[in-house]
Amino acid sequence: MENPLGKEVQSLKEDWARKKEEVQNISDLVREKIDRHFQPDLQELSERELELFIQEKMATFKQYIHIHPDPMALTSHRKILGRPILFLKRKFIKLIRFYFQLITSRQTQFNENSALLLEAIIIRLKRNRQELQEIQERICRLEETIVLLLARLKGLKEEQHKQESRSANEITTRKQ
């Protein structure tokens, strides 16, 4: 590379390649947020996609049926006081667990029933789909049979027509 400008570009490129390596996140490399949240439009989903969606959502739904206080979910940003405060808060939550469950037991019951009801509806839907599929297959078989019978009928009619004209020819020949 004789060109001094070329040398400059190349040396700069090496510098910036090093800087690039030091950056951990892609978002920082391009100075923008790259990840987004997408919500599916349920109306657009195919049967297979709906099936997967239902499975996924049911699994998440079942995870949250039982409500328990989780002391470990508590965190603190305080550097020095954080730990003792957290310790006390966690102890407090453990102490009131019994009373908490008294309040949430009805909610848990409601959640359990909702999950069961949803499952029942899904089972009924699956059975209906299965029946529909069987009916479709039967219609398909019937359509095929009709096509073949019509084709055979056409063949037989042609054969009959041929025979009739042959007989007519024979009669005419005999008369002559």
Added chain:
Amino acid sequence: MKTADDLRILELTQKLKRDPSRARQMLRQTIEKIAIESGIQASFNLLLRMEVVLGLRRPTLALYDHAIHFIGGAQKYGLTIAATLQDVFDITILANKDVRHEDFHEWYGLDLSRCHIKVLKLPFYEKRKAIHLDPTQVTIKEPNPFHRISRESGNYDIFINNSMNEMVFPLANVSVLVCHFPERRPRTYFYADRYNYIVYNSRYTLEWIGKKWKIPSHEHIYPYVETATSAGQKPKKKLLLSVARFEVGGTKRQKEMVESFLTLDTLYPEATEGWKFILAGGSDPENPYLSFLENLIRQHPRQNVELRVNISAAELDSLYEEATIFWHLCGIVHDDPSAVEHFGMTTIEAMAHGAVPIVYDGGGLREIVDEGVNGFRVKSQAMLLERTLELFSDRNLVGQLSQAARKKAQEFSREKFEARVRAFFERLLNQYANPQRNSSL
């Protein structure tokens, strides 16, 4: 790549030409400014482009496919792009598993000796000892394992993502996503809309890119089939052929085809007298779907249906040569667009050999078979039988359609594919290497 980059490069080169003594300072100032505005990658990209604009080196191109270590149609498509462009670009093939030039030669007969291969293993899949890298395994709970590829993409002028994997965020100056079909809807780590260009393989794929991803596509390049065969040397036989992989889920619809033929053979045996139905295709060992088909055929008293599994290319070629009619029903009785044939390579192969296709009226097959001109398209199995009987009884029609089918297959030749690839990438390179004030790049 925005027009702003073109303007910046133009301004810079003009200034540098006017005052070369201040070149160093001017360049550094501009690069620093870009880094503050758009990030370090943008600065690096500008330098990459400057090198090409000033003619300091050959442009570089990286082709990535997370399944390139497997033999497949989409991989053949991508690697043929690389083979076509290797004299224009300095090409690197990015793989996630070990793969050699010899493998590509053995699988596809492609000479990629002037391309480099770089293997970037992904710890997420290595830990799981996964041979097949399934992007659907990645959830929002884990960091995106494909970011390693994203980072690598930023070291090239042009980056082509040939995978069915939209989780690679492109960092190159020019990025191209080759979409063989939009399998997934936008969800975690979806970046298809971040590519400069979307290349699609069929109008069916284009339609679904619009429906599922809601983004525009840019360039249509049909896949190719090797149409230069010994077509026409062997006499045609009373042979009905189907060529498709025996998928465990039965998506290629061999069951439906066998059932239809058996119904035809049982209810109208005079019509099928002397005819044979052969289903050829690849299969994994211990395939329950294949066993089911074998049972179905075994129960039939007339032995005129055969399965030919994992046969050689020569044997397949011979079957194509002898076949009069070709059946392909992939997509029938299905509402899922991904289960419909996205293109239909085997149909073109059959047509190139003069077999008259009767195919499902949907997906990419609509672009290959023109109804009543070079074959038939059917919506149901009843229609399939109706059309088949028509061909059984009309030799002239078979001859006419067969000739038209051979002609149509030539539209999907390798020469045409290469010409389209060259035209598209040369246009990109021209825009990239010659910045304009009103650039559309």
